[in-house]
Amino acid sequence: MGSNCSLKTELPVIYEVSRVVQEAKDVHSIFLKGKLDCKPGQFIMVWLPGVEEKPMAVSEVRKDEFAFCYHSVGPFTQACDALQKGDKVGIRGPYGNSFSLDKKTVVVAGGIGISSVSTAIDGLSSPVVIHGARDKDHLVYTKRYKSMILTTDDGSAGRKGYVTGALAEVLEKNKDIEQVITCGPEMMIVNVLHVCQKYGVECEASLERYMKCGYGICGNCLVDDKILCIDGPIFNSRILKKMKELGKFARLKTGRKVSLKEYYSWRG
């Protein structure tokens, strides 16, 4: 009894930036030199010494390089913009659970949310990928994944409309699809979930909340009684359906619960 695994050290490990890639307007990938043992859909805590530490999805894993991808919105991501080859950043993790890759899958990604499902796209065998954004400038990875079905709200690229319309069509035509993997704005996730329920298809969604620790201590990332950073960030339809706060509430940095709209206007 009393097995004590207390001699565990969990400090940011310092990695060097190997290259910076522009993926879209205000969207960049930072590649770090080194190995990362990571399952599809997991995230890391990125520390910019002297600035802050923030969670980021692992967006790409190669043999001796891995990346995170971000949309420049606030002070932290603007500090990321200043990163150049050779700069040092601290990494903790990877954390969180992972996507199931053993089913016939459609991936639905909204905007920068695609960076949370890209490791799943890479791990699946020939998935259908639907990617939507508000306009042409906000579509990400159009070169990395050439056969995506694209949608834009304003019709400036791909088809005009939302990802849910495209998803319904794909599910209508392909009765052998077993599951949908999704990430993006939470209202989009809620709508994707509805489409999945209509077609009786499993859904796994990667959710986002403001995270301070990434390992179940601070409590800031809770959705209902689910601790996003350790119970998630990926949840299946059975759990998503029951979540009372999904698509409705999230917590600010102070821990105050606000409407999702207020949360997004703070996150930018």
Added chain:
Amino acid sequence: MQILREIHVQRGYCAVVKMLSTTLCGVKLRNPTILASGILGISKDSAQRIIKGGAGAITLKSLCHEERKGHPGPNMVVIDSGMLNAVGLPGQGMDNAIADFERLDDLAAPIIGSIFGYTIEDFGIVAKKMASLSPAMIEIDISCPHMSYSKPFYADAESIQKITRLVKKNAGGIPVSAKLSPNVHNIAELALVAEKAGADAITAINTASGMKIDLETRTPLLGNKTGGLSGPALKPIAVRCVYEVYEAVKIPIVGTGGVTTGEDAIEMIMAGATAVGVGTACYYHGPDVFSRICDEMKAWMKKNKVKSLDEIRGSAHGK
């Protein structure tokens, strides 16, 4: 379904109840493990989750009169055998909490409301508001090590006396515990001051002040530079503090600091603790660590033919 599961859980606890049941300031606990303040307890849902994980009671994250963002990250690092944190007391503030919680007496285990303030008067105001939510107890956090304004409070007998008196007056009969810091010359003296000022219990201890420097970047790792040490590395200090406080006061002690296993909890109780605070262990073993600690306590008790915790409480003092 839910009801069935609850009945099942309650039945599961029947055997535990007899061996581990504890009374703290008149509050009945199904077992002596209490979630320490600042770990997960920012919402009722999170409290519910930890209750499912087996905790006998829940202490909420400390709240003050205003909404606070806390310090920049990294806020926490896990080092050697402990954790250093400098979250900087973020919180939604007491007024928002009143709207969020509505009441604190309708959960499956007792809830302890933790409060702090920037001035002595603030403590009084927040205490009154917290009392309006009917928590089972109120804990006064006069011991956070990395807030510049708290330095004069936690080492200063006069401040501790005034704060405790004011909180007690405004708590409307709800039992009050003063949470003390190990970063002081004589913790027993300060515990006695709190007892004389009306405290119903002492929570010992908060984190010890520390620092971690990253060799590669040659800078302190925490955004705040210094932070509070918790987890197994803190336990010997906590056990010593509980031991010293037990010698000085008659009121019950919530022994907190590094408790990760059932044997750690038994050790705290032998030092004189009535109940045991558990925080950082949630990092090592997840939110179900409370059931695990209770199972390990029961196993130790069975093996050593101890029928109730009263038999061993304070036994290290040889009386």
